[in-house]
Amino acid sequence: MVVILKWKKYLIFxxxxxxxxxxxxxxxxxxxxxxxxxxNSYYYYDEWLALRENDGYTTYHNEIFDYKNIDSNTGNVxxxxxxxxxxxxxxxxxxxxxxxxxxxxxxxxxxWTGWFVVSKNNVNYFYMDSFLKxxxxxxxxxxISTQEIIIDKTTNLPILTDNSTSGFWKQQDNYFDYYxxxxxxxxxxxxxxxxxxxxxxxxxxxxxxIFAENNxxxxxxxxxxxxxxxxxxxxxxxxxxxxxxxxxxGNNSNWTTYTFxxxxxxxxxxxxxxxxxxxxxxxxxTLEVVRSATYSLSTLTPTITITPTxxxxxxxxxxxxxxxxxxxxxxxxxxxxxDSVWTYLYSTDSSDNNFDITFTENNTLYVRIVDKSDESNIxxxxxxxxxxxxxxxxxxxxxxxxxxxxSSIISFPIRFIRRIVSSTCTPLNLPxxxxxxxxxxxxFYSIYQSIxxxxxxxxxxxxxxxxxxxxxxxxxLSLIKNMRDPDNDKIEVFEL
Amino acid sequence: MTLSTIVDWFLSFITAIMNVILTPIDILIGNYLPxxxxxxTKINLLFEFISQSLSWVVSITGxxxxxxxxxxxxFIFKLTIPLQVYVFKFILKWYRKLVP
Numbered sequence: 001m002v003v004i005l006k007w008k009k010y011l012i013f014x015x016x017x018x019x020x021x022x023x024x025x026x027x028x029x030x031x032x033x034x035x036x037x038x039x040n041s042y043y044y045y046d047e048w049l050a051l052r053e054n055d056g057y058t059t060y061h062n063e064i065f066d067y068k069n070i071d072s073n074t075g076n077v078x079x080x081x082x083x084x085x086x087x088x089x090x091x092x093x094x095x096x097x098x099x100x101x102x103x104x105x106x107x108x109x110x111x112w113t114g115w116f117v118v119s120k121n122n123v124n125y126f127y128m129d130s131f132l133k134x135x136x137x138x139x140x141x142x143x144i145s146t147q148e149i150i151i152d153k154t155t156n157l158p159i160l161t162d163n164s165t166s167g168f169w170k171q172q173d174n175y176f177d178y179y180x181x182x183x184x185x186x187x188x189x190x191x192x193x194x195x196x197x198x199x200x201x202x203x204x205x206x207x208x209x210i211f212a213e214n215n216x217x218x219x220x221x222x223x224x225x226x227x228x229x230x231x232x233x234x235x236x237x238x239x240x241x242x243x244x245x246x247x248x249x250g251n252n253s254n255w256t257t258y259t260f261x262x263x264x265x266x267x268x269x270x271x272x273x274x275x276x277x278x279x280x281x282x283x284x285x286t287l288e289v290v291r292s293a294t295y296s297l298s299t300l301t302p303t304i305t306i307t308p309t310x311x312x313x314x315x316x317x318x319x320x321x322x323x324x325x326x327x328x329x330x331x332x333x334x335x336x337x338x339d340s341v342w343t344y345l346y347s348t349d350s351s352d353n354n355f356d357i358t359f360t361e362n363n364t365l366y367v368r369i370v371d372k373s374d375e376s377n378i379x380x381x382x383x384x385x386x387x388x389x390x391x392x393x394x395x396x397x398x399x400x401x402x403x404x405x406x407s408s409i410i411s412f413p414i415r416f417i418r419r420i421v422s423s424t425c426t427p428l429n430l431p432x433x434x435x436x437x438x439x440x441x442x443x444f445y446s447i448y449q450s451i452x453x454x455x456x457x458x459x460x461x462x463x464x465x466x467x468x469x470x471x472x473x474x475x476x477l478s479l480i481k482n483m484r485d486p487d488n489d490k491i492e493v494f495e496l
Numbered sequence: 497m498t499l500s501t502i503v504d505w506f507l508s509f510i511t512a513i514m515n516v517i518l519t520p521i522d523i524l525i526g527n528y529l530p531x532x533x534x535x536x537t538k539i540n541l542l543f544e545f546i547s548q549s550l551s552w553v554v555s556i557t558g559x560x561x562x563x564x565x566x567x568x569x570x571f572i573f574k575l576t577i578p579l580q581v582y583v584f585k586f587i588l589k590w591y592r593k594l595v596p
Contacts, residue, residue, distance in 0.1 A: 387554060406525060406536060407518030412543045414511050419550045421503045421561070421568050428542045428552040444555040461560040472570045479574060 085321040092453060219290035220245075220281050226297060229353060231277045234266035243281050243290070249351070250276035252297075272325035272353035274300050300324035302369045304382035309356065310454075316386045317449065320345075320355045320367055323380075330369045338426055343440055358449045360425060362389045503569050 107214060219235035233247060238260050246255045247269060258267050269277055275295050281291040303323030321432040332345040334357070345355055357365065364385045371377035425443035432439055448457040526533045554564065 240526075407522050408514050408540045409536060409543065410518060411511050411514045412540075412547070414507050414514070415543075415547055416550065417568055418504060418507045418511075419547050420554055421507070421565050425551045425555040426548065428549055439554060443552060444558065448558050459559060460558055461563070464559055465563050466565055472566050474568065476573075479577070 043389055047269065082424075103410070217439075219243075222279050222281065222291050222293040224279060225293040225353075226271075226279060226295065229270060229272055231269040231271055231295060231297075232266055233269060233277070233279050234267070235281070242284055244284050245279075247277060247279045250278070255280075270351040271297060272300070272351050274298050274324060274326070286413055302326075302330055302379045303379050304367050304369065306365065306367060306382050306384040311388055315358050315360045315445075316355060316389060317358045317454070318384060318386075320357065320366060320382075322353045322355075322369065325353045327350075327372075329372055331372050331375070332367075334365060334367045336366070339429075339440070339493050342368075343427070343442070356446075356450050357388050358446045358454075360445065361390070362386050425489055503565050503572065506572065 048239050083482065194463050219237040220239075221242060223234045223236075224235075225232045235245065239242075240259050245258045246262070247258065248255045249271065250271065251273070260267075271277070276294055276296040279293045279295075282288065283290050301323050304322075305321040307319050307321070308316055309319045320334065324330075325332075332355075333342040334345060334355075335342045336359070359365070364383060366381070366383055368381040369379045371379055425445055427443055428441040429439065431437075443455075448454070448460075451457070525536070
């Protein structure tokens with residue numbers, strides 16, 4: 001028996017904690033961005049490479065790298081796919097580039113010119129491989145969209161990184177910033193290497209005006225839309241190093257800056273009142289506001305929507321959504337059919353118009369919005385009746401109604417135990433002396449339920465259920481064992 | 497059938513039996529000793545307040561209804577075992593006497 005008890009002990013603990021970890025793991029599950037790598041094991045002779053622009057940066061390494069391969073020996077022209085990504089498509093912006101011969105053998109890798117240009121959001125990005133050709137006579141022909149550019153490399157370029165690392169260069173002002181691929185994917189501005197080609201090295205290109213044109217000043221345009229209690233703010237140019245993107249709501253005097261992450265060009269600002277959103281784009285060097293926009297919301301009205309978010313046999317969670325949150329103009333109240341007083345609703349976050357409440361017994365919820373200046377003026381009201389919670393036995397309910405007399409006092413312990421088991425918690429109403437007012441203490445279940453959408457409560461209950469089950473089973477088995485022990489006179493022994 | 501339903505039914509059964517036995521005494525006290533009846537009612541109101549507060553206090557623990565029912569059921573079982581054994585033996589004894 002002792003062995004069985006110990007075995008059960010470990011099994012129950014094992015199941016409890018493994019289940020807890022599974023729940024925690026599910027909560028913290030994150031989406032990972034797949035990173036595609038490519039191989040350098042190709043021979044290039046005389047080739048034109050075509051680079052397709054994709055819509056977003058999430059697959060920025062997945063562009064089509066088709067190229068025309070001209071065999072130097074036979075003169076045959078072959079179109080081969082360098083990185084096995086798709087085919088050329090119509091109505092797509094391609095950037096072609098030409099590179100010289102490349103041999104992946106280490107001794108000849110200096111002949112490799114692995115760089116090409118792609119234009120995104122009016123900014124040129126220079127993708128480079130590890131090595132650049134030492135030759136001073138190589139010419140590279142680049143076509144960006146419809147504009148043909150002849151670029152003559154007049155001097156040696158530095159070896160950028162080691163052989164295995166690839167990255168790209170981004171032109172910013174008079175600088176070229178080198179981004180490692182992984183750094184770029186993880187964060188826009190981290191671990192970058194900034195090099196000034198124009199001061200530390202000879203001029204890279206003979207025709208610098210090309211870059212001057214492409215790099216002409218174009219401030220990001222701001223677009224603001226509203227949908228479902230959120231302002232959506234988007235920009236057509238994202239450059240965290242050059243611009244500061246800031247916003248504030250009219251009821252908040254502090255500006256909030258937003259740093260865009262990978263593959264982002266917009267963000268949401270939650271709003272629950274008829275507020276005005278101010279957005280500014282500031283030049284990070286001159287601190288000049290280069291763009292600004294506002295959006296004044298006036299369509300929100302005091303309405304009440306009650307929707308069930310979770311429904312089980314034991315409890316029902318409801319979400320109350322107010323059409324507008326304006327604590328200066330309105331007061332928000334709720335009460336259940338079993339409550340004697342109204343509960344005032346308030347949230348420190350004025351952009352949050354949702355309130356969650358959980359009922360553990362069938363009840364009716366009343367919600368209303370009243371005019372702050374005239375409390376008798378009910379602006380909006382809503383009711384929700386819960387009938388889906390499994391009814392408890394009603395066959396013997398007389399103890400609840402008959403609470404007077406001797407029988408009630410004698411049966412109080414029974415009622416006391418029933419209260420524990422029933423788990424129907426009602427808010428505690430306590431009268432405040434000398435004021436005639438009543439203070440209402442809400443049930444802790446509803447408070448716990450509001451933390452992390454009830455995840456914390458679920459985990460806590462999972463663990464406590466396991467531990468309590470363990471001890472109850474342990475004591476139960478111990479009880480059975482004692483019953484079978486004739487020497488133990490604690491309880492009467494079966495002698496059938 | 498959940499654990500709480502079993503416990504609840506059992507407790508309701510006990511309560512109902514107690515009410516049947518004690519209600520005539522309640523009526524007698526209410527009719528012939530009104531002052532005592534009022535005093536008993538006051539005591540009951542206090543108990544009722546404690547009883548109502550209990551569910552709120554229990555909610556602080558955050559325990560599930562399953563865990564609470566299990567605890568109560570266990571103690572009911574443990575504390576009523578002598579009674580159960582006695583009843584079982586009594587029935588068995590009765591049965592043996594009836595059987596020829």
